Amino acid sequence: MVEHFNVDFVVTWVNGQDKTWLEKYNKYSDEDTLDVKNARFRDFYIFQYWFRAVEKYAPWVHHIFLVTDRQVPTWLNVDNKKLTVVDHSQLIDAKYLPVFNSSAIELNLYKIPSLSEHFVYFNDDMFLNRPIKKTDFFSKSGLPKDTAGLNAIQPMFDFDYIHENNMRIINQNFNKKEVMKKHFFKFINPVNMELNIYTILLFFWPRFTRFFDLHYPYSLRKSKMKMVIQSNHSAYVQTMNDRFRSKQDITIWLVRYYSLVNGEFSVRSPRVGKIYDLYTNFDAANKDIRNGKHKMIVINDDANIDHKMFKKISHSLRQTFEGKFPDKSSFEN
Template sequence: MVNEYFKIDFVVSWVDGQDSNWLKKYNKYSDKDILDEKNARFRDYNIFKYWFRAVENYAPWVNHVYLVTDKQIPKWLDIENKKLTVIDHTQIIDQQYLPVFNSNAIELNLYKIPNLTEHFVYFNDDMFLNKRVYPSDFFSKKGLPKDTAGLNAIQPLYDFDYIHTNNIRIINQHFDKREVMKKQFFKFVNPLNAELNVYTILLFFWPKFTRFFDLHYPYSFRKRDMQNVISANIKSYERTMNNRFRSTSDITIWLVRYYSLVQGEFSVRSPKVGKIYDILNKFSDIVKDIKRQNHKMIVINDNSEVDDLQFQKLSENLRQAFQTKLPQKSTFEIREQSCEED
């Protein structure tokens, strides 16, 4: 199927936290890693090849796939595939900031990927397509990113909540909530938004933005939007880039979304397009969704409470679930790979 609108690329970031070379580099600076849950943040469940199988089966129209890594390439990946380009951090991040283990910093540079199309979808490696998707699931015919606008409130509990505050502070500095809600009312209060409308209405008359809903699904972006947001907030960008690990002073790629939301530069999409699962507490639901394809996209979040023994068991069971649904190798995989590795 050819994308009848315009070219759309997929970008996915990946890290293998068990790789010895990567660990050597990480351990050199790990004493500065005070925000991340170390045993979960960089863990690889060995299911990444199914991300590629899902793309090939459920989004054959995609123009190109860019894999962003830190000098890591999965051993099964066919880097000769003309539809794939591996992007090393050195290609998009200035040398002064390297090595960087801060996902927030890495993601703020995605628009610098050479030859990336104007319209692209960004995936974390825990975000999977789960059944057939179409260009219209990610962008409107006019090229607007598909997204869901909903008001939310910051509920301080974790250090990461500071980052929500950093993003929202910038939005409140640059935009008047009353004017935004007047202009974008029918995008923030919309039948497609489902139950999010309740929260939005409850927070509607609050004088400042408190937070937006962050659905953590694959993100639809326009390259120029990301570049413009970074340029308008260069000091916040540089502060984030100087944090080798995630920090309470970071901004995130969500800020690009927020600018699109308040400016109305998006097309409304239902939040029911995807589902987020916790791998420890909702594992059976993950398997059911993969089998029954209840959602077009699923997110499988790791949990820091998963110990090494549970990790091995969950990894094996998750691979079995994906293998049952996506048994055929994709063209992104080396064809000579042994059956044992499959």
């Protein structure tokens, strides 16, 4: 039976160049030991094109929730009936504020007032790139669309500890052999394409080492997210106590992992999107934006991008997006 349900979009955004925000950040910045400070909070001034893309390519979206820390883009039409600006203080206990830890912020998204059961979570560097359907995110029966692939943790950076934290919880609560047997055709599936190779190589390893994290917009169910977070309360509290990202954190990926091991997802090709590092693949990202090769793209900042290069990339991205979306959306003044 086909269920009729609404799908909301949730997007988080920060302008790290804003003076008021910077004053608050600088008060606590000595605690920021894991993040790359010059790349984590930069704004390329292209966020209005996120809204133009949504309006053009996903007009079916029920509502958009913009989650910020007392910031609203000057161009944003806050009177749009399909838009609600949500402040951190509406989701997060005051004792944890201010918080600059994206992992901590994301763990509270299910608390957004009036959020639909089915929602898609975007970082502000994740863009719709051509027409997309509700069924690209959820099956007709309401299961999140996702790609299951096994992967291995390859320690190099402090951030790799976070993968280990998520996987420890999965291994404590699920038996890999039973999961792989029960959901074999979701982990080994022609739709998974090249990820099948990695999964086969790691198939008989006694415990889960890691899942492939396809850094695309996340299809989530509010009730399931609430269950996962509340079932791992101590890990949640540990993350919330870290004002900045820390080795001890868990992430929203844990919610996705629960869906994978429970088989509560519908298989989707990894080719639905593409991730571009703006330092190494800026030209390719620009080309994809112009041509719309992938339905979704992610354009990641990079710590190797200095101020001069940042300005050049920001200007070029604005030109490319303006060429693709020349008309203002109803979300702009």
